[in-house]
Amino acid sequence: MRKRLIRLRLLGYLAVIVCMCVACTSSRKVLYLQDVKPMVKQQIDEAYEVKIHKDDMLAIMINSKNPELALPFNMPLVSYQVGYQSSYNQRILGYLVDSDGCIDFPIFGRLHVAGMTRKELTKYIKQRLVEEDYIKDPVVTVQFLNFKISVIGEVNRPGSFDINSDRITLLEAISKAGDLTIFGRRDRVAVIREVDGERTIVYHDLRSSDIFQSPYYYLQQNDIVYVEPNRTKAAQSRINQNNTVGVWTSVISVLTSIVTLILVAK
Structure with a gap:
């Protein structure tokens, strides 16, 4: 009887050790940024500005102290109904960047904007407004709508x-x-x-x-x-949940029976 208890304890210790090893291995698989050293400064790449691409939708708004001067350069606001409610919202119409990377802008005509950043396009439009004497004090805002x-x-x-x-x-x-x-x-x-x-x-x-x-x-x-x-999820896609539970129940039952037979035989 004493020997059986010793064997059971050893089996229990072995199970605990196995579980601890599995847990340590699992944590290494799921933790983020494991090799980052605390308090070590890293340089941040500042060149992350988004560039304008084909099929982008841009909102370009021009403002001035004299609103009448800016009016020809601005797209109109349109109202649209929100769901089945009686309330309406407003949004500004945007400029679609076509397959050539251009937009049709009032007065200026076609502008090639693909490859520019918002800041670059803002500066370009503002510069043309001033140099061509349309608006002396323009405030230009460019936003992505999509x-x-x-x-x-x-x-x-x-x-x-x-x-x-x-x-x-x-x-x-x-x-x-x-x-x-x-x-x-x-x-x-x-x-x-x-x-x-x-x-x-x-x-x-x-x-x-x-x-x-x-x-x-x-x-x-x-x-x-x-x-x-991961592999576990991929395996679950091949076996439904009920079958998975049944398989593991059978495996545990067989292992339990084997361990019992070994202990009884000794």
Whole structure:
């Protein structure tokens, strides 16, 4: 009887050790930025301004002390009904960047804007307004009307997200999607980007600080972030949940029977 108790205790200790090893291994798989050294300053790449692409929708607003001078350069406001309610909202019409990278702007005609940043386009329009003596004190505002990114795969809230600023990082996009699920691979997070008719897919390892050096760390409009599932999730897609529970129940039952027979035999 004493020997059996000793064997049971040893089996219990062995199970605890195995569980601890598995837990340590699992934590290394899910922790972000494992190689970052605390309190070590890193240089931040400031060249993250979003550039204007084909199919972008731009809102360009001109203001002046004399509103009549700015009026010919501004698109009209349009009203639209919100759902089935009687209330109406207003929005400004935008300029669509065509396949040649141009927009049709009042008075100035066709302007090639693809490749510019918002700041560069603002400066260009303001300069022309002053130099061509249309407005001496113009205030020019340029905004993206369709800046969005999509996050799909093993995240808690997949979907498309509208971005109000020119700056969003890969980590911020994942945060908007509610972070990765426990089944998401931290070492296989893809950013899919289409520029000038070419599609590029770049994978990132969130466990490494190397993501800060990636040219895809700062996302651009219409980027897609895809988080791959791990092996456990992939296996679950091949076996439904009820069958999985039944398989594991059978395995545990068989192992229990084997251990009991060994103890009784000795």
